[in-house]
Amino acid sequence: MEYRIIEHGTNDYDHSLQLRNELLRLPLGMDLFDGSHDDLSQEHRYYHFGAFDEDDHLVASILGIPTSPNEIRIKQMAVMADKQNQGIGKRLFMAFEAYLLNLGFEVFVLHSRQVATGFYLNMGYTVNGDVFEEVGIPHYKMIKSFIPPTE
Numbered sequence: 001m002e003y004r005i006i007e008h009g010t011n012d013y014d015h016s017l018q019l020r021n022e023l024l025r026l027p028l029g030m031d032l033f034d035g036s037h038d039d040l041s042q043e044h045r046y047y048h049f050g051a052f053d054e055d056d057h058l059v060a061s062i063l064g065i066p067t068s069p070n071e072i073r074i075k076q077m078a079v080m081a082d083k084q085n086q087g088i089g090k091r092l093f094m095a096f097e098a099y100l101l102n103l104g105f106e107v108f109v110l111h112s113r114q115v116a117t118g119f120y121l122n123m124g125y126t127v128n129g130d131v132f133e134e135v136g137i138p139h140y141k142m143i144k145s146f147i148p149p150t151e
Contacts (some may be wrong), residue, residue, distance in 0.1 A: 003051050028137070078122050106146045
């Protein structure tokens with residue numbers, strides 16, 4: 001498995017959109033491509049990252065949205081159904097964090113679906129606040145900071 005950046009506007013980017021749509025949006029009655037729920041016009045500003053199998057096919061993707069010079073919001077991690085529970089999501093997430101740290105981001109924020117909170121707790125994230133509803137399902141805001149504590 002290879003973990004790498006996905007350039008906006010490429011075939012890999014198109015495949016990542018299809019994967020996100022299939023796994024994250026269509027089950028909620030939303031469609032990335034109908035223009036009613038998601039605005040894709042700013043995606044060229046985001047960091048897209050993927051996991052590719054030995055045949056160079058995208059099997060998982062994730063994206064990050066810069067919210068300040070040192071903070072990024074991570075969202076929409078999707079792993080193909082037949083590749084789940086094999087550690088690909090964890091390795092993708094770790095590789096993406098390393099990539100983002102190398103770019104200078106130090107605070108990572110995400111909105112975890114309530115059912116996935118344990119995954120992010122195991123990745124070193126902490127819950128910040130109460131449960132809230134987003135896209136019709138319960139979520140928690142979670143944060144991980146790489147800023148060294150001051151004495």
